[in-house]
Amino acid sequence: GSAGAGSGGDVKIGMSISTLNNPYFVQLRAGAEAEAKKLGVTLTVTDAQNDASQQVNQVQNFTSQSMKAIIINPVDSDAAAPAVKIAERSNVPVIAVDRGVNGGKVAQTVASDNVAGGKLAAERLAKEIGEKGEVVVLQGVPGTSASRDRGQGFADGIKAFPGIKVVAQQPADFDRAKGLDVMTNLLQSHPGVTGVFAENDEMALGAIKALGAKAGKDVKVVGFDGTPDGLKAIEAGTLAASIAQQPALLGRQSVQNAVKAVKSEQLQATANVPVKVATKDNLSEFTGA
Amino acid sequence: MSQAREILRVEGLGKRFPGVVALDGVDFDLRAGEVHVLLGENGAGKSTLIKMLSGAYQPDSGRILVDGEPVAIRNASDAQRLGIATIYQEFNLVPQLTVGENLALGRPPRRFGFVDTRRMHEQARGMLDLVGVGVDPRTRVADLGIAQMQMVEIAKALALNARVLIMDEPTAVLTTSEVRRLFELVGQLRERGVAVVFITHHLEEIAQIGDRVTVLRDGRSVTQVPAGTPEEELIRLMVGRPIDQQYPRQASAAGEPLLQVRDLSLAGAFSGVSFEVRAGEVVGLAGLVGAGRTEVARAVFGADAPDSGEVLVRGRRLPGGDVRAAMEAGLGLVPEDRKGQGLVLGADIAENLGLVTLRGASHGGFVDRAGQRKAAARVADQLGVRMSHLGQEVRTLSGGNQQKIVIGKWLLADAGVLILDEPTRGIDVGAKVEIYQLINSLTASGHAVLMISSDLPEILGMSDRILVMARGRLVGELEAADANQDSVMALAVTEVEDARVH
Amino acid sequence: MSTNVLAVRPTARTLLAENGSVAALVVLVVALSLLSGDFLTVTNLLNVGVQAAVTAILAFGSTFVIITSGIDLSVGAVAALSAIVLAWTAADSGLPWPLATLVALAVGIGCGLVNAALIAYGKLPPFIATLAMLGVARGLALVVSQGSPIEMPEAVSHLGDTVGGYLPVPVLVMALMGVIAAVVLNRTYAGRAMYAIGGNEEAARLSGIAVSRQKLVTYALSGAFAAVAGIVLASRLASAQPQAASGYELDAIAAVVIGGASLSGGKGRALGTLVGALILAVLRNGLNLLSVSAFWQQVVIGVVIALAVLLDTLRRRSGR
Amino acid sequence: MSTNVLAVRPTARTLLAENGSVAALVVLVVALSLLSGDFLTVTNLLNVGVQAAVTAILAFGSTFVIITSGIDLSVGAVAALSAIVLAWTAADSGLPWPLATLVALAVGIGCGLVNAALIAYGKLPPFIATLAMLGVARGLALVVSQGSPIEMPEAVSHLGDTVGGYLPVPVLVMALMGVIAAVVLNRTYAGRAMYAIGGNEEAARLSGIAVSRQKLVTYALSGAFAAVAGIVLASRLASAQPQAASGYELDAIAAVVIGGASLSGGKGRALGTLVGALILAVLRNGLNLLSVSAFWQQVVIGVVIALAVLLDTLRRRSGR
Numbered sequence A: 001g002s003a004g005a006g007s008g009g010d011v012k013i014g015m016s017i018s019t020l021n022n023p024y025f026v027q028l029r030a031g032a033e034a035e036a037k038k039l040g041v042t043l044t045v046t047d048a049q050n051d052a053s054q055q056v057n058q059v060q061n062f063t064s065q066s067m068k069a070i071i072i073n074p075v076d077s078d079a080a081a082p083a084v085k086i087a088e089r090s091n092v093p094v095i096a097v098d099r100g101v102n103g104g105k106v107a108q109t110v111a112s113d114n115v116a117g118g119k120l121a122a123e124r125l126a127k128e129i130g131e132k133g134e135v136v137v138l139q140g141v142p143g144t145s146a147s148r149d150r151g152q153g154f155a156d157g158i159k160a161f162p163g164i165k166v167v168a169q170q171p172a173d174f175d176r177a178k179g180l181d182v183m184t185n186l187l188q189s190h191p192g193v194t195g196v197f198a199e200n201d202e203m204a205l206g207a208i209k210a211l212g213a214k215a216g217k218d219v220k221v222v223g224f225d226g227t228p229d230g231l232k233a234i235e236a237g238t239l240a241a242s243i244a245q246q247p248a249l250l251g252r253q254s255v256q257n258a259v260k261a262v263k264s265e266q267l268q269a270t271a272n273v274p275v276k277v278a279t280k281d282n283l284s285e286f287t288g289a
Numbered sequence B: 001m002s003q004a005r006e007i008l009r010v011e012g013l014g015k016r017f018p019g020v021v022a023l024d025g026v027d028f029d030l031r032a033g034e035v036h037v038l039l040g041e042n043g044a045g046k047s048t049l050i051k052m053l054s055g056a057y058q059p060d061s062g063r064i065l066v067d068g069e070p071v072a073i074r075n076a077s078d079a080q081r082l083g084i085a086t087i088y089q090e091f092n093l094v095p096q097l098t099v100g101e102n103l104a105l106g107r108p109p110r111r112f113g114f115v116d117t118r119r120m121h122e123q124a125r126g127m128l129d130l131v132g133v134g135v136d137p138r139t140r141v142a143d144l145g146i147a148q149m150q151m152v153e154i155a156k157a158l159a160l161n162a163r164v165l166i167m168d169e170p171t172a173v174l175t176t177s178e179v180r181r182l183f184e185l186v187g188q189l190r191e192r193g194v195a196v197v198f199i200t201h202h203l204e205e206i207a208q209i210g211d212r213v214t215v216l217r218d219g220r221s222v223t224q225v226p227a228g229t230p231e232e233e234l235i236r237l238m239v240g241r242p243i244d245q246q247y248p249r250q251a252s253a254a255g256e257p258l259l260q261v262r263d264l265s266l267a268g269a270f271s272g273v274s275f276e277v278r279a280g281e282v283v284g285l286a287g288l289v290g291a292g293r294t295e296v297a298r299a300v301f302g303a304d305a306p307d308s309g310e311v312l313v314r315g316r317r318l319p320g321g322d323v324r325a326a327m328e329a330g331l332g333l334v335p336e337d338r339k340g341q342g343l344v345l346g347a348d349i350a351e352n353l354g355l356v357t358l359r360g361a362s363h364g365g366f367v368d369r370a371g372q373r374k375a376a377a378r379v380a381d382q383l384g385v386r387m388s389h390l391g392q393e394v395r396t397l398s399g400g401n402q403q404k405i406v407i408g409k410w411l412l413a414d415a416g417v418l419i420l421d422e423p424t425r426g427i428d429v430g431a432k433v434e435i436y437q438l439i440n441s442l443t444a445s446g447h448a449v450l451m452i453s454s455d456l457p458e459i460l461g462m463s464d465r466i467l468v469m470a471r472g473r474l475v476g477e478l479e480a481a482d483a484n485q486d487s488v489m490a491l492a493v494t495e496v497e498d499a500r501v502h
Numbered sequence C, D: 001m002s003t004n005v006l007a008v009r010p011t012a013r014t015l016l017a018e019n020g021s022v023a024a025l026v027v028l029v030v031a032l033s034l035l036s037g038d039f040l041t042v043t044n045l046l047n048v049g050v051q052a053a054v055t056a057i058l059a060f061g062s063t064f065v066i067i068t069s070g071i072d073l074s075v076g077a078v079a080a081l082s083a084i085v086l087a088w089t090a091a092d093s094g095l096p097w098p099l100a101t102l103v104a105l106a107v108g109i110g111c112g113l114v115n116a117a118l119i120a121y122g123k124l125p126p127f128i129a130t131l132a133m134l135g136v137a138r139g140l141a142l143v144v145s146q147g148s149p150i151e152m153p154e155a156v157s158h159l160g161d162t163v164g165g166y167l168p169v170p171v172l173v174m175a176l177m178g179v180i181a182a183v184v185l186n187r188t189y190a191g192r193a194m195y196a197i198g199g200n201e202e203a204a205r206l207s208g209i210a211v212s213r214q215k216l217v218t219y220a221l222s223g224a225f226a227a228v229a230g231i232v233l234a235s236r237l238a239s240a241q242p243q244a245a246s247g248y249e250l251d252a253i254a255a256v257v258i259g260g261a262s263l264s265g266g267k268g269r270a271l272g273t274l275v276g277a278l279i280l281a282v283l284r285n286g287l288n289l290l291s292v293s294a295f296w297q298q299v300v301i302g303v304v305i306a307l308a309v310l311l312d313t314l315r316r317r318s319g320r
């Protein structure tokens, strides 16, 4: 490739993304690819389709391809450990992005904290609905770490507001259509709901559809991820806020630091990409980028 | 004979299915060393009766006694334990498995807990030799001809070494030589004291092999007579009226050739077959099992594509291997394998009868189902199909009535040339005559019939002209007037170079 | 012969006996009405209808295929692809929406024809041919959309709305497609041929039915129904999603089988399929209303599906 | 009849002809070797073996079921549940790992027995019974684990390691399970009964085979194989995950069918299934090595699966 900002000619980096089902990770990939282009390194991206063992396979395959560094966006923090060990054995540095790896040595974890994000969402939603009333939670695919951590963070955060009651938590599998159906159903049994926390923007957008004219007025919805569609909904006033993780920035940083790792530069154990609450007031920060 | 020990006894047996009373109080007894014939029209309840002896069905009322003790036969293993073996009317072989495995089905020889395939196939070879079929025990059953399958079924039942052997129309798909072999075997069994229940629609077989006859009518046992009873009397007992003529062929003047077959060949099946069938004619096609008659019929009809040769209908050449074109030209085929090729078993009677005319009854893609039903009702009535209503699943019809449906759907189609492959297989004498009358009226109205049959009297009685095949070749042609059983058989066993060996 | 041979009209009783799943649906509805006061309201029942619509439309298409003893695993992916193509041609290529809709339908039909060609002429097992198509269609949906949702044209999105603020359009579309499926199955040559092919393909062929051509019709219909389902789904969300309808093929097949069809072919009805789809939708709706925990939901759905079909088979057996 | 009746030993040629998928695998391997220099290395081929292992083990179990003309959609969920139970009993209840492993196997077998009971005695279609079990097993895995992964006992995790730093244990387990499957199918009463039931269930019954009991054996075996697959999978990841092996049932069935079995029963072989699983694994591995874009991968996998089976059917037809 073209000699970029002082990088080694044909550095090959492999990146295994947990899923590309979701615009959030598509953005993460886009950030990573942009940075790779800028630095003049070859980046290979694979999609693990949310399957931890497929991810191990992909990392294994990266080592066969003699990648110089591997970026892993774990499907699951625990299950990624063996993948990291495989890379370790071949002396390939690993950068974890978006989620950490439990029980494996990575050169760096580039992440924003899902639990902290869940907590932020709770605080924001509480503020939006005046710290009282009934709220419902739309959960992601049960048993996935994103759903676990965000749900955990939200549950912890919402405890601080005794006036708020979580009247229902139901799974909608991170899917917009299911978000719509589940929210429709919950409105039947809980017509008095004033707040919704969706563990990602896709479900939030589905819930907004279900709420119709009530969205943004009688009922405040807080999403997660800050996807382009989510930001549009914030602009339209239907989505109150989204916990934006700046996936493109995550992607960019991971590639930057992977290249540093290839050059055996010293890296900090974690690089924190700030989680931000995207609202109508600070929207330009996100859409501008 | 009459002093022989009674092995099996049935008292007041009853069985009903939704909408049908199949059996309504049947009494029956069986002694060691006798061949007891069950006689009755299609749907009289013969198969239902024996299925309760073999554990396939449970009776609703009445009881079964073995050696004087009442028994409950809940499944096939119970029957086997009581020493009862059964050859069913419908094949009960597993097509994907080898002949050897089918013969040992459910009780393969084992060594150290593992199936001993070698010994299984060795034992199989012995059994096949016994019944006189020269097939390799490792052949898959799917690759056998229908008669070979029947012989395998017989060998399978014999292998059980049972005290009671039940045979439901074993001869329906066999030709004379195999029937002879079968009768020899039955004779030997009888001498060993085995009791045999024998069902057949070939009345001449009764005197040859039977000792006693129990006649069933409408699910009841009406009488018991010695096997020596004259055929006319048996018919009267069974049908309830006498039949004056078993083969009522009324020849009509032969017209122009409707079907011409020229030098038709198919590797592995037949070669150089040429013949023609004229309007108003019934041409019989005789031959031993495996002679290749079915294959010729299928190739003519377009079910298989021949390698060479041509088929012309009313002078127009048909494309090879195109059933639709053959049908449009006016050909029809009643296949020999009614379950595999003739019927949609899970569909109802009306649906099956309307299958061939489905396209004709469609206008703009929509089917005139009311019209189809009316036509089906007419044909079912004409053929005397015993059923509860037109919506009955064909699967639940008796074997003979199923055969009537296969024929019936082609009657509706009004085919110019009808090819009948074993058309009266499993059909009772009364209904046979009905079908022969239908053939008469077809030919009288200028249609033509090509009839394949392994039933020599039928071929002789109903054909105007007889073609004989042996080993994939057409070996001779006889005028009906000159033909008799011996002349046909002489041709059928002609030693020709086997068209199938290359 | 003494019985009336023309007595073949299906009476209400035989209809119920044949579509035994109706009983299961009734039991389910009664149980949920007792358990949750919110269930038996007009609004909620209409919601259930809307939520059943996409599965039901896919399942109508699958009914054709299953009757011929085939299987179509590609319906969900084809639905997504069709919707993406609609949104993409309308947005990016600026095609007017009616044309874009036709293109989307053509895509669905095209996928079906490829399935059928592989099956009828390539002799692939339907499972493999349509599994391959699942991958291809889903992949193409991702490629075309670059992995991101595309907004649906305003006009088409009304398919997700209500008529007169009350009657949801998806329910109307479901009803329409159901009627089409029923008419095709009961009244047309193609439909009757499907039953014959599924019941005994060889007998059908020897009765003059052009089996390969009818398979083309069957899978093309399935593809067309999938396209309609995809468009309805995308209209409800006002956006076409590349991952929409993932895994819906299993739901569709389940609806058909719960509705009384057999995967070995020759059996099945549009009404039964509708009931099957409704059972699934009622179940999911009810679990939401009852706030059953996420982890237990899958367990309950599994148990209830098994019980529903069990009820059906037991009733049918005792009816003998 | 003039041919030598003793010429029946399967020669290499008939083996190839019967397992035509071998040809497809060979073509695939050759193509990938040419396209990617990284493919044909010992390490990579061992990787492929490891990556095929879980699917292959599940597929061996599914082979039994498919031969009886059944289908088992629950294998992936049962695999996950078994592994979760192993990890949970070992961690939370402090059961020694050999006992915990036995409990996990028992869970797999139990799930299989429930499937079989529903099918054989409840007369549920296998599709519905095992779909219900899919939901139940997956749900229970979530309930038991509270939705979080559980660490596997150290000792069991070695199943994911290598022997002598080289030979991966999953490949050994796959080989062992393959041999067991082949022996069961070819040499045991149960195996032969499976073919008989799948080929003609009525004939099997009338020949004295206890069909219901044999179905219990069949589905129990499938459950046991699923448990083994789940344990191997969890060992590779050193943790049991409630969502592990989602969707693997389709891969397993695809492997069996690519390997030459028919979903209508009576046909299938362990070797063919292994080849089918290897084709899927080689394909995914190759696409990773070739850095095919994620979106196009699904398209390519679909096309190659169709081509592989097409090659097989065409070759078989021309061979006639």
Ligand SMILES: Nc1ncnc2c1ncn2[C@@H]1O[C@H](COP(=O)(O)OP(=O)(O)OP(=O)(O)O)[C@@H](O)[C@H]1O
Pocket: B017, B018, B020, B021, B022, B040, B041, B042, B043, B044, B045, B046, B047, B048, B049, B089, B386, B387, B396, B397, B398, B399, B400, B401, B426, B428
């Ligand atoms: N499973 C079933 N369901 C409904 N009716 C049945 C079933 N089995 C048999 N029957 C009916 O019972 C009657 C007796 O049938 P059976 O097969 O015993 O006749 P059969 O004497 O053997 O006739 P054939 O000479 O034609 O073989 C028929 O009317 C048939 O339709």
Ligand SMILES: Nc1ncnc2c1ncn2[C@@H]1O[C@H](COP(=O)(O)OP(=O)(O)OP(=O)(O)O)[C@@H](O)[C@H]1O
Pocket: B144, B145, B146, B147, B148, B175, B268, B269, B287, B288, B289, B290, B291, B292, B293, B294, B295, B336, B452, B454, B498, B500, B501, D001, D002
């Ligand atoms: N010597 C042989 N070599 C190869 N195949 C043979 C040989 N003899 C018979 N066959 C096969 O066995 C089968 C016999 O078929 P089938 O019994 O249907 O013949 P057929 O002449 O129609 O007799 P029938 O009408 O009496 O049943 C055919 O498929 C034929 O190809």
Ligand SMILES: [Mg+2]
Pocket: B046, B047, B048, B089, B168, B398, B399, B400
């Ligand atoms: Mg009978």
Ligand SMILES: [Mg+2]
Pocket: B293, B294, B295, B336, B421
């Ligand atoms: Mg024949």
